[in-house]
Amino acid sequence: MIVKEWLCVFIFLSVSIASAAASVDANSSHQALTGAENYLLKINTLDYTFKFSKYDHPLRFRSSGIMTRSDSAFEVMTKGGKKLTENVIVAFNGEIYQDKRDLSMIMTCSREPSNSMLKSSQCWTPIEYIYKWCQTKEHPLSWQSLHNPLTWNRIREIADPIAEQSEVQIGTELLNCARIIIKKKSGFKTYIYLAKDRGFLPVKREVLDSDGKIISVLKVEKLLKVSDEQGSLWFPIIVSATQGDFDIKINDKTELMTGFELNYTVESGSIKVNQKIDEEIFTLNYDGMQNVYLNKNEVYLPVEDRIVKLDQPSSASKIRIEESADSSRWTAYLIVANTLFFIAIFLFLRFKKT
Incomplete structure (x- = not known):
């Protein structure tokens, strides 16, 4: 008899705890x-x-x-x-x-x-x-x-x-x-x-x-x-x-x-x-923009045939625009060629005077 009573109490408590847990979960x-x-x-x-x-x-x-x-x-x-x-x-x-x-x-x-x-x-x-x-x-x-x-x-x-x-x-x-x-x-x-x-x-x-x-x-x-x-x-x-x-x-x-x-x-x-x-x-172009600024961290962005590179990270630092690798190479060649040309003219005029 005692065993049956304890069994009933155990079942009652189990159901109560389960119901309470379900209620808490429902209202969690x-x-x-x-x-x-x-x-x-x-x-x-x-x-x-x-x-x-x-x-x-x-x-x-x-x-x-x-x-x-x-x-x-x-x-x-x-x-x-x-x-x-x-x-x-x-x-x-x-x-x-x-x-x-x-x-x-x-x-x-x-x-x-x-x-x-x-x-x-x-x-x-x-x-x-x-x-x-x-x-x-x-x-x-x-x-x-x-x-x-x-x-x-x-x-x-x-x-x-x-x-x-x-x-x-x-x-x-x-x-x-x-x-x-x-x-x-x-x-x-x-x-x-x-x-x-x-x-x-x-x-x-x-x-x-x-x-x-x-x-x-x-x-x-x-x-x-x-x-x-x-x-x-x-x-x-x-x-x-x-x-x-x-x-x-x-x-x-x-x-x-x-x-x-x-x-x-x-x-x-x-x-x-x-x-x-x-x-x-979601990526905006720069058409019509005169200035592009950086707020935080360095950012590289592709823009058509150029790479937009931001200067040293600082508040509102202005960007510089670097030409792509091919364009930069040809620009360097032209600068060297122009420099050699002017040196040649300078030397020619100097020797001509002498």
Whole structure:
């Protein structure tokens, strides 16, 4: 009898532990974060156009793997007060970041993206922006960083291990979400809402100060289901963000962060997911450029029949352009020939006088 009782207790405990483990796994923040990461990995190529509330012109974003290209335009004022439009292309071909501006006739190349490349020109795309919680001061937000496993390992380390169950209203739908809490050293908390039935797409982010007051909200206002040969995914069409004024301590100093409002609107007819893209578009040419600069590290780039070589690594060092090996050889021959010719004339005139 005693044996039967202990056997019943053992079975009960085993079932309870298994149920608890399954419950923890189902509510694991790691599982939800992996879903959010996999959402991005489903996108092999991407091409779409969107409007950003702070800019007058639409922006076009294209990607293939980690290679990216953003085409945008900005209004600039001349010294004479004339309003002109500058077209800006920011691209990454898998090795080199490039920033090309037609009005300024300046191009910048770097193995590491500068702030202007990440913010001013690219201004973050809607998909990047809803993943803004993945960035830190040491790790700026970019399409490349979102595809780096180290980024997600870092987020898993600082996220609360248990994902709470929550709901987010988008349009007429109430989405079932996993709410993940990320605590910052400043005492701030970030709540991330990942929609379970939308591929764990981040649909909302709330930032709370150390007193528990919500100071910033980012929300997906509208989603569109996009299909391709590999299946379908939900795409953010309208994204909004608001932030109030708040104080933050930076290096033991209190600084005021000013509030803002912004929104993104994607042209739904422009979205192309996992369709073929010519990868040559991610390497920009130098047509019309007067100056090409280097931000960090030495870079060699092929340009038609020439090799563009950057001078000693330094901030904004100007490049020199070296002709290809064949051209350089013939140039050297001509220099030697001209030198010998002038020496011969000099000697002839000198001996003639004597």
